[in-house]
Amino acid sequence: MSTTEETPPGVFSSLKSKLKKQFTPNESQSDTTFWLLGTLQLIFLVLLWELWRAPTIPGTVGVLTAFVNLVQTYDFWEGLFSSLTLAMCSLLAATAISLTLSYSYAIPFMRPMVTLFTKFRFFALLGLTIVPRILFEGSFKIRLSLLVFGVSVYFATGMMAVVRDIPRKRFEYLQTLGKTDWQVFWEIVVIETIPHAFENMRQNNAITFTLLPLVEVISRTGGGLGMMMWDSKKYGGPVATFAMELVLLLIGVCLDHLIKKGRLAACPHLEKKKGH
């Protein structure tokens, strides 16, 4: 008897059809399949890293060992605390500034100013260090101002587009209910865009973690994981740098998840999407 006869044809065809679905564009995907595939793909990536890496690139075991060594040092926890304080303060300040600017785009007088602000995302952060160094005293304020500026320009660009693209009909709908211009502004521009604000905050969070080590390095003062990466020789070389990168990645992903949950809690009208 052939192999086909040994395997029940129902199971085989069902597996084949499930596999085919995973390669069909726009097909839905259950949570179980998503996580199963994700785990397999992650294992594949780790294997790829381990087997195909250049000899100078640290391996998984080396990075894990460096991580275990790092968490036993005072410097790591001090650096992590410094970096996270900076990241959280920056996230809050950038969100407040960007939302204020984006909402003010609804006011015609403010439009040119907000548009100009968003163009500063093409401004090199490295050269900008001179301004906060003159304006502020203390390394924290210098780093915070750099990071807030670096993040706000992107966040404001995203939210400004959301405010700009609100259909005229939404405003007219509330006008026909006899609402004043400021009531319409509050309900349509501020309240109705809260889900978008959360989505932009997630991107904001990601940019914060991308820029964080860079800002710490270019400000050259105040420590943090960025400075520890720069001085990696002191902590075990590239393996320690990789370990710290992984720490930042994991914290960033956890925060992203928290903001996502916050979005659903703040906006109960949004349906929780099942599957992927």
Add this chain to the structure above:
Amino acid sequence: MSSDKALFPYSILKSPILTAKGVSKSYDGRQILNDVKFTIHDVVRPGQREGQLLSILGPSGAGKTTLLRILCGLEKPDSGSVLVGTDQQPVVAGRVGVVAQHSPLLEHRRALGNMLFAASGNPELQDSADEEEQAMQLLKSFGIEDQADKFPAKLSGGQRQRLAIAQQIIAGNDVIFLDEPFKGLDLVAKRKVGDMIIETSNRTEKTTIIVVTHDIYEAVRISDMIWLMGLQDPSTGDPAHVASIVAQINLMDIISWRDDRHRLPAYLDMIEHIADRFPALAGLGFKDPE
């Protein structure tokens, strides 16, 4: 054109509640509306149905939406004026209600929240307890009181439409425009929406519903009066580049009001009569003068 005693022989005409006086409008140098004029009176019909139900009927491209936007104060006419209320004041947005296509609602507020938000601008409602009581009463009269705690995304199309109308009523609007309420619906759904509109207009004597539509069958079935709109010269009936109100049909005289009006021969005759005019109203067959 204005409604007068001859058009409403069995009705008591009270003061005008909406008047369009020679409304014209152009966009980018192209004239859309020309000299649109009509008057809607507050009508009382002893022993008959209570509110008024009127339709502005015309084919697509006849300028209905432009006229609607001007009538409810969302746009200003190039010339002419629109006066509303018994005091006949120039219209501003919010003086008359509008339920746009697809029934817009505040998606982040529950059905009751939508009602309370609209009620907060109504000076006739004294306090929040009064607002909530009125809101629940209206939801009940529209048959959606059990949906009060649901977000609009969870409501059916019909329930959304009813909530949107109820919202306009609680905001204090006695004159409510409905923009294309039958668009995209099948025959059964159209009947349901039509019946709901009739019920709404019958809620109180002071409610006037004006349906802006291209649906001849439903417009004739539910309306007391129809204004035909399209690309014709109202005085000569000749084809024209610019849309205006070309005829006023008082259906209350021609097909007396009854629930089974659509089964009467006069209803079918009226459908035929209007359908025959539609190609001309749409500007078909119009030739530019050489």
